[in-house]
Amino acid sequence: MEPTIWGIVFVPLSIVLILLKSHLVVCLLIISLSLHMTTIVNFPISNYGFQLYKFLTILFSFHLFIKIIYNRGKLKIQNIYLKRIFVILFAFLSYIIFISILGPFVFSGFPVFPPLLGLDYSAVFGPSPLEFSATNVALPLYMLFYSLTFLYLISYNIQERNIRTILLSWKITIFLTIFFLFIQFIFFFIINDDVLKYIVNTAPQGEYGLAKFSYSETVFPRLRGTFQEPSMISPFLIGIFMYELAQVGKRLKYILPLITILPLLFLTTSTTVYVSLVIVLVIFLILNFPIKFERISLFIRWKKMKIFIIVLFSFICIFLILGLVIGFELILFAISTFILEKPETISFYSRTKADIHSLQLFLDTYFIGVGMGSHRGSSLIANLLAISGILGATLFFIFIFAFLRYSYNVLKGTDYFPFFYLLPSILIPMSISIPDLTLPTFWQFIYIVTLVIKIVEYKKRKDNGNL
Secondary structure (H helix, E strand, C coil), X not given: CEECHHHHHHHHHHHHHHHXXXXXXXXXXXXXXXXXXXXXXXXXXXXXXXXXXXHHHHHHHHHHHHHHHHCCCCCCCCCHHHXXXXXXXXXXXXXXXXXXXXXXXXXXXXXXXXXXXXXXXXXXXXXXXXXXXXXXXXXXXXHHHHHHHHHHHHHCCCCHHHHHHHHHHHHHHHHHHHHHHHHHHHHHXXXXXXXXXXXCCCCHHHCCCCEEEEECCEEEEECCCCCCCHHHHHHHHHHHHHHHHCCCCCCHHHHHHHHHHHHHHHHCCCHHHHHHHHHHHHHXXXXXXXXXXXXXXXXXXXXXXXXXHHHHHHHHHHHHHHHHHHCHHHHHHHHHHHHHCHHHCHHHHHHHHHHHHHHHHHHHCCCCCCCECCECCCCHHHHHHHHHHXXXXXXXXXXXXXXXXXXXXXXXXXXXXXXXXXHHHHHHHHHHCCCCCCCHHHHHHHHHHHHHHHHHHHHHHHHCCCC
């Protein structure tokens, strides 16, 4: 066991701060959820590192537990709607823990794609017989800590000024992620290696450098920044892209972040990124379509017309700028290689086979599921059905729907409405190739939207004189 500098500094600091200035620990959590490869302690023998964000979710969970004991088993939650949403999440969590422990024994020997082996391995060499393993405990526990941290945020009476500090840390997170991506790209051509592994990527599983692709005798890095792999950064970049895109109609200055983010999306050369980007853009344009039909009449909504024109014009400009800087031929090469030729790759074969096998598991287990940690599919829906059955998948999507509907109703018409797009945007790449419910970015977006909801409601109570 080898502690890292991150563990030596932030473990004792966060323990002290959670007792004195807990909102600062929330700030650290928000930032750490984008530092997938930043660990507090490494286990070289098992090639595993325990990440900072995992420690912080455990810390918040224990703090919540102590708080409940101190209040004699009571936990006061002012927002009844968020309380109901958590009850749905808790029902899903209870089932997933139950089936993750019981499933491997009930369906012992069933052919599965174990999460630790990887999809390519399982697709090529075939599925492995299901047996109870440490992942059947570890993954549901991570879900538990994420969920309890969510409960902590909705129950804790965080003041408006403290939430604004947390939102500032969110902006810092965006800046750091984009900055590190640029640094990673530039230094690749200087040292021919991933410079971030000497700065923030301290996990043993991240020490093998960057994935690469070649074009016209030049080698380029597939950017992943502080994330585990290029596809893992796609949900974050897509979410930030949609967040900035939703603000373009209000202020033209938000075109600049789009111009900055789009080349980084391109340089991940992730099929998930490319496909997700097209889908979210189409959805955004449909939601802001300027022409409305009502009976036999046709109306033009000028406000949406402005947004529609600005977005289309922005994309044309960004495409031209990107083409002039890195070359249109390179853009077409990447699109051809990572989208059009994708069905011919072993990766596409592995993911397709994993999803087909997931649906077969769903049927073979009588719609019950084999439990989290027993199997990993390639897409969110197929994976959910395989690990949690019809009951678990239904509860999870009820939770998602309830959270989306409530956040939409609260944030609509406010300056904070662009935050609403964060969660829908991450569900798209998760539905394509990142089905993990313990994905840090997924919970990061839920936490941010929850805090934004709290600040909007705080303002409403203040305006009504209820504070």
